Amino acid sequence: MFDLLLSGDLLGFFIKLFGIVLAILYLFFCIILIRQLDTMRKSLEIGDGGILSIIAYIQALLAAFLVFYALFIL
Amino acid sequence: MPHNIPLTHPILKKDRHSKYLNAFSVFPDSRFESQDEDEHIVLLLRAHPITFIPWITTAIVVSLIPLVLNFVLPTFLTISQIFFLNIFWYSSIITYVFLHIILWLFNVGIVTDQRIIDIDYANIIQKTVAATTLEEVSDVGSETSGFIRSLFNYGDVHVMTAGPSQDIDFAAVPQPAEVVSIINEMMR
Numbered sequence: 001m002f003d004l005l006l007s008g009d010l011l012g013f014f015i016k017l018f019g020i021v022l023a024i025l026y027l028f029f030c031i032i033l034i035r036q037l038d039t040m041r042k043s044l045e046i047g048d049g050g051i052l053s054i055i056a057y058i059q060a061l062l063a064a065f066l067v068f069y070a071l072f073i074l
Numbered sequence: 075m076p077h078n079i080p081l082t083h084p085i086l087k088k089d090r091h092s093k094y095l096n097a098f099s100v101f102p103d104s105r106f107e108s109q110d111e112d113e114h115i116v117l118l119l120r121a122h123p124i125t126f127i128p129w130i131t132t133a134i135v136v137s138l139i140p141l142v143l144n145f146v147l148p149t150f151l152t153i154s155q156i157f158f159l160n161i162f163w164y165s166s167i168i169t170y171v172f173l174h175i176i177l178w179l180f181n182v183g184i185v186t187d188q189r190i191i192d193i194d195y196a197n198i199i200q201k202t203v204a205a206t207t208l209e210e211v212s213d214v215g216s217e218t219s220g221f222i223r224s225l226f227n228y229g230d231v232h233v234m235t236a237g238p239s240q241d242i243d244f245a246a247v248p249q250p251a252e253v254v255s256i257i258n259e260m261m262r
Contacts, residue, residue, distance in 0.1 A: 015155050036198040040180045043107040055172060062165045074158050
């Protein structure tokens with residue numbers, strides 16, 4: 001990340017920093033969503049067959065990919 | 075104490091059924107957290123699916139933005155950065171849609187043979203539950219105002235209580251007049 005700063009690519013540095021922060025926040029949000037969804041499903045059984053949880057986990061995986069991408073590829 | 079379920083009511087005559095994408099479920103096959111063993115759900119109500127239109131429109135419009143920006147961004151950003159922004163943008167839209175679906179599914183009004191319960195989530199971490207027994211209900215009314223609401227037959231149901239319990243509102247539920255009629259019959 002600091003290579004970008006040393007090379008003088010300030011825009012690239014800020015985009016990477018911005019990307020890392022956004023991706024981590026998104027990952028946190030997805031984890032909270034998974035936990036809250038479990039609580040919601042306990043308070044009301046809606047007979048979704050677990051599809052909502054699967055979608056929530058897919059989102060968390062996507063968020064983890066974004067964190068990885070922001071850290072190592074961006 | 076369980077009340078008589080007015081099985082002669084036209085809506086309740088049929089067995090278990092649901093309409094409007096499960097926004098109006100009669101004798102649904104669900105359970106809620108504080109449900110007693112001898113308590114039966116008569117109606118499970120959610121907002122009418124027509125209320126999806128604002129957030130679906132927003133999602134569609136917002137998903138079109140990168141299609142335009144992708145022509146401009148290559149001047150300033152690398153392909154790798156544009157790819158990241160696109161993935162982040164679309165995953166945020168998916169989350170936005172998913173969040174609205176979850177909130178719709180779990181924001182419910184429940185009428186059982188003993189109580190009336192309103193479960194409200196303003197967002198995923200803020201939950202409000204209001205409940206009252208049928209004995210405490212003093213008045214039930216509905217409000218359908220506006221062209222769209224009249225056209226699609228949905229509106230608000232207000233349940234006023236005489237006791238210490240707070241009043242209950244079911245917002246934008248389908249067939250509000252029928253809901254009021256069923257609750258009135260159960261109160262007799």
